[in-house]
Amino acid sequence: MKSIAINKEMQAALTPSAVLQDLLDGNTRFTGGKIQAVDNSALVNQTTTGQYPKAVVLSCIDSRVPVETVLDQAIGDIFVARVAGNFENVDILGSMEYSCKVAGSKLVLVLGHEACGAVKAACDGVELGNITALLNNIMPAVHMSAEEVEGEANSTNKAFVAATVANNVKLTIQRIREKSPILKEMEDNGEIQIVGGVYNLHSGKVEML
Structure with missing residues (x-):
């Protein structure tokens, strides 16, 4: 059972590659139905005085991808x-x-997902309220x-949608660096890695790009 939260020393000892492997191992547990038991009360108590997360994940709002x-x-x-559409903007860049830089995370993961509704809407040129401006990013x-x-x-072409999902992740990573x-600088110095993946709705598996 996981009952110990990450502390500053534990976080400092992590490498970007080790953090990535940890997340992929977690996904393997998820797809295999072997999610770890967690003592949430203990973790809540331990994190009241600070936090030392190992990664930051940029994902879509899709309810099927918690x-x-x-x-x-x-x-x-x-x-x-x-x-929606897991793209970067000024606020998200600042959060990353x-x-x-401030909280010590070692990995930036941009996580797209199969059959993304925002990507489909962008493929179809949907225009609706503030959604129009949002889709311009995709x-x-x-x-x-x-x-x-x-x-x-357009969205009737599954191969086109899948390619756009992947390209959106790749271009988001490119823009984060730019x-x-x-x-x-942190990535160039080996302090962090910036990587991307796509979540498969059918299998629950994250495929790295």
Whole structure:
């Protein structure tokens, strides 16, 4: 049973590659039906005076992808930023910089997911209220996929949607490095890794890109 929260010393001893492997091991437990038992009361008590998460995950808001659950992480283990379409913006970049530079996290994981509704809407050029501006952030991935995938460039083409989901993750990582000199420098120095993956709704498995 997990009853000990990550402390400063434990966090400092972690490497980015070890953190990534830990998250993937957690996903393997999730898909295998072997999620760890957790003493939430103990973790709550231990984290009242501070937090030392090992990673920050940028994911979609999709209700079918509860990040802590699918990566089998507990209270105090990871930061999670969520927005439909899992793209970066100034606020999320600032949150990531806080997570890594200030709070000591060792990994940035951009996590897309299969059949993302925001990606599908972007593929179809949906325009509706504030959703229109949100989807503009995903359009570079749509244009990229249109040059790579044969067939119709809309949500009826499953291969096109899958490519756009993956491209959106890749382009988000690229923009994180371009827009955040802090995170770029930390990655260049080996202090953190910035990686991406896609969650499969059918299997529950995270596939790294």
